[in-house]
Amino acid sequence: MAFLRMPGVKVPHRKHTSNKFPARITPPEEVCLLLSMHIGAPAVPAVKIGDTVKIGQLIAKEGGYVSAPVHASVSGTVKRIDDITTAANQLTKGIVIQSDGLMERYELIEPPKVTDRESFIQAVKNSGVVGLGGAAFPTAVKLNVKEGVTVEEIVINGAECEPYITADTRTFLDRSDDLLYGIELLLKYIQPKKIIIGIENNKKEAIQKAKKLFENKKEVFVQTLPSVYPQGGEKVLIYSTTQKIVPEGKLPLDVGVIVLNATTVAAIAEFVKTGMPLTEKCITVDGSAVNSPANLIVPIGTRIKDVFAAAGGFKTDPAKIIMGGPMMGHSMPDTEYPVMKGTNALLAFDKKEAEIPEETPCINCGSCIQRCPLHLDPPAFGKAHMLKDTKALEKLKVNLCMECGVCAYVCPAKRHLVQRNRLAKNMLKEHNEKKKKEEAEKNGKA
Ligand code: SF4
Ligand code: SF4
Incomplete structure (x- = not known):
């Protein structure tokens, strides 16, 4: 078995946007909501071309146990259902909604009745929430542990170890009520022995805020982690916070752990409080080609070009566009792709920064x-x-x-x-x- 340890590497943080309060963008003229924004079976359309929809209305049902529903992120009319190749080179369908500009909320939205573990898991399923740190694994499936399986720890991932990205940091700073409520829900219905919130030590304000928020919760521990990449990798984080090693071919739950991203927890809380499913996302927009780096709240399905435009557009022709962080993100061939549930950053780099150095022979340095x-x-x-x-x-x-x-x-x-x-x-x-x-x-x- 490969030996898990934590040397990693110090990468430049470049968290230019950590103090930028997220701003909501002007609603786009159209959105394209992919049916495969999550790991698992694609969602199945529940609307047809010509239907009118409102924000939060179900437009595609989950396509299997490991799947997630999709909800309208703007009000308007279903214009097309297109075949799309995603950034990860996966062919899927996308429901294109022409916005009516009104951003009307679906009138049947109401908070779910959550009274026990089962109704909590069902609520998480209906919320459409998936791992929002980028993994996009359906959260309800992760939480639906078999009877008799004890959850020792829930680890909340606040590491955000990739350069540039600050969207999760903003969750700690701006959505502390949601985070607190989400953690209370997890304690009540999933009943882990403890919850550990792991945050890298370069996010001092977020650490302070989290410590204050949970000072009276004896089951919740805020753990400061060295800022070493890839501290936020699931297995690495489990090791750093619990000293447990997930054996090869096994899942975190096999060692009694569930890992959830901080923004995912806040999104669950929002749904239980309001009944509004996941329809928008806070995204860090940055990079040397971007005019005004920012954190922006965008309707899911917004074309990337509209998000960059909301950040003041490009100051120079971008030579490389990345969805996600510079270490693990996907390079995008153009700006027509839509934002997905797991998108946490959009980066654009000028020619100099985008240059891929020529490789030379291996010198066996190890x-x-x-x-x-x-x-x-x-x-x-x-x-x-x-x-x-x-x-x-x-x-x-x-x-x-x-x-x-x-x-x-x-x-x-x-x-x-x-x-x-x-x-x-x-x-x-x-x-x-x-x-x-x-x-x-x-x-x-x-
Ligand atoms: S990319 Fe793979 S081989 Fe390279 S450091 Fe990461 S885990 Fe190791
Ligand atoms: S051993 Fe070769 S491939 Fe590995 S770091 Fe050294 S030069 Fe690069």
């Missing part, structure tokens, strides 16, 4: 292995991938790579390690799927 939080061996992944040696990839545990980018960041030869890790992971995945299919066919015939 820095990538030393700094990898999982002690993996990226140069060996590259060799095994080149030789199509899936046995070696299996042995090297390439599947554990979380694509955090630490190895590439520290590499003096500027090797494109993450890209190769990704290719190697895909090669092994496809090989294993093929093998499984062949075995199933063989057994079926036998």
Whole structure:
């Protein structure tokens, strides 16, 4: 089993927007709400072209157990249902709503009746909330632990370790009531033995606020963490806050832990309080090509171009646009893509910053292995991938790579390690799927 430890790397923080109070953007003329904004089965349309909808109205139902519903984020008319390729290269459908400019709230919205664990989980499901730190795993599924399974700790992820992003920090500063209520709901209905809120030590104001907020809650602990990337990675955070190691192939719950992002908890609280499902998102907009870096509250489904326009547009032609942070985000080919539930940042960089350095031969310095939080061996992944040696990839545990980018960041030869890790992971995945299919066919015939 790969050895989890926490060396990571110091990355520049560049949290230029941490003191910027989120501003709501002017509603866009249209939004495109993807049916696969979450991990799991795509949502299934519950509206047709020509229907009129209002904010918070259900427009797509969950498509399975691991799935999430989608709600209108503007009032208006359903204009199209398009095929879209997402930033992660996944083909999905998107419901396009032409806004009527009125931003009318759906009149049937009312707070859910939450009286026990079951009704709480059902409320979380109906809220459409998924992991808002970027993972986008349906939160109701995460909280729906089997009977007899004890949740030892719920870890609230407030690390926000990627450079630039400050949207979660703003949750601590501006939505403390929601955060407090969300944590009270978790204590009451999920009943963990304790809740640990992990915040990196470069967010002093958020730490102070959280400590004050929870000073009278004996089950809640605010833990200050070193600001080392990737402190917010799920397994890394679990280790930093509980000293537990999630074994290979297991889930956090197998060691009694559930991890939730701070903004996710606030979104659950908002739904239970008001009945308004997840329809908008606070996004950090920053980067050297952006005129006025800001935190902006945008309707989910807003085109990226409209979000950048709300941040004053570009001061120079952007050479690279990223959805998410610079370490783990996805590079976008254009600005037509819509904001998804898990989008927490949009970054645009000028030519100089976007330049990808030319790679030179590996000098076997070992820095990538030393700094990898999982002690993996990226140069060996590259060799095994080149030789199509899936046995070696299996042995090297390439599947554990979380694509955090630490190895590439520290590499003096500027090797494109993450890209190769990704290719190697895909090669092994496809090989294993093929093998499984062949075995199933063989057994079926036998
Ligand atoms: S990208 Fe993968 S191999 Fe590289 S440091 Fe992160 S986990 Fe390790
Ligand atoms: S850090 Fe770069 S140069 Fe050093 S061993 Fe890893 S790949 Fe080679």
